[in-house]
Amino acid sequence: MPELPEVEVVRRGLVDHVPGRTVASAVIRHPRAVRRHVAAPDDLAAWMIGPTITGTACRGKYLWLILDDRDAPLAHLRMSRQMLITSPDAAVAVHERARFTFTDGGSDLCFDDQRTFGHLMYDEGGAVLPSPITHIAPDPFDPQFDQAGAVARIKSRHTGIKRALLDQTLVSGIGNIYADEALWAAKVHGETAASSLSKPRISAVIDAARDVMAAVLAQGGTSFDSLSVDVAGSSGYFSRSLSVYRRAGHPCMRCGIPIVRRQFMNRSSHFCPVCQRKTLAQGPRETEPRA
Numbered sequence: 001m002p003e004l005p006e007v008e009v010v011r012r013g014l015v016d017h018v019p020g021r022t023v024a025s026a027v028i029r030h031p032r033a034v035r036r037h038v039a040a041p042d043d044l045a046a047w048m049i050g051p052t053i054t055g056t057a058c059r060g061k062y063l064w065l066i067l068d069d070r071d072a073p074l075a076h077l078r079m080s081r082q083m084l085i086t087s088p089d090a091a092v093a094v095h096e097r098a099r100f101t102f103t104d105g106g107s108d109l110c111f112d113d114q115r116t117f118g119h120l121m122y123d124e125g126g127a128v129l130p131s132p133i134t135h136i137a138p139d140p141f142d143p144q145f146d147q148a149g150a151v152a153r154i155k156s157r158h159t160g161i162k163r164a165l166l167d168q169t170l171v172s173g174i175g176n177i178y179a180d181e182a183l184w185a186a187k188v189h190g191e192t193a194a195s196s197l198s199k200p201r202i203s204a205v206i207d208a209a210r211d212v213m214a215a216v217l218a219q220g221g222t223s224f225d226s227l228s229v230d231v232a233g234s235s236g237y238f239s240r241s242l243s244v245y246r247r248a249g250h251p252c253m254r255c256g257i258p259i260v261r262r263q264f265m266n267r268s269s270h271f272c273p274v275c276q277r278k279t280l281a282q283g284p285r286e287t288e289p290r291a
Contacts, residue, residue, distance in 0.1 A: 004060065004139050004173025005216035010083050011058045017085045018065065018109060021102040022052045032116040033097035047122060048073060048100065059129065060136045060172030073122040074130045075111065082112040139173035140210040151202045154194050161197060161205065162190030162269065174209050176267045177245045178216070182209035183271065184244040189278040190269050215241065244270040
């Protein structure tokens with residue numbers, strides 16, 4: 001966590017609160033929050049003061065603010081991170097890592113991160129897509145997403161289809177949860193070699209991922225705890241609609257056979273052993289998919 005829907009939920013929430021506002025101050029409360037920023041934390045804080053936010057954008061698991069006269073500040077939202085809108089009078093939370101105030105005296109923007117897995121930085125290039133994430137592929141909702149091209153790249157990989165789906169350089173935004181859900185919907189075993197699948201079958205998996213994530217967005221994301229929330233601190237409800245993820249031992253919604261959980265890298269995979277039969281052996285073992 002988070003995956004594309006959770007990041008998009010945060011982005012949509014920010015749209016209601018930050019565009020058109022000018023940053024008055026920036027306080028960095030933990031150095032790990034800006035560990036990817038080459039200069040000192042105070043440098044990023046000073047750099048943020050003054051510009052007006054004109055919009056928001058995201059790709060995959062990255063979110064950034066669009067400013068009127070500066071390059072884009074970029075947030076990588078991983079695991080236990082939160083972007084929260086809070087009252088200027090609110091006390092500093094235990095896991096608050098950065099806070100931005102605005103000249104209008106209205107609500108503040110806080111970056112909370114319990115495990116400090118996320119980070120903040122800014123892009124000096126000024127490009128539409130921040131330079132640190134040019135290697136990240138478009139997501140299935142992006143107007144620039146080339147599904148035929150993504151299918152061809154996935155098919156060229158001699159690895160399991162789930163590993164390919166998690167490779168953010170091939171298609172972004174799909175993480176462990178929605179890979180499991182999409183593969184179940186498409187009736188494909190995650191360890192089936194991507195190269196063994198037909199292009200229409202791979203395309204069907206991407207379609208399933210898009211459909212699942214669209215349904216997730218409609219329910220405000222998937223929240224398993226108080227850390228996965230929108231900018232107002234509210235949880236999403238799609239966890240109640242999951243078909244396989246975290247449903248090990250429960251009957252498959254199609255055939256009734258118990259869902260199986262297997263170790264997958266440092267995560268877990270959930271699948272139906274009947275609806276998702278592995279047709280060919282998994283490809284060569286690879287390193288963690290790029291994020």
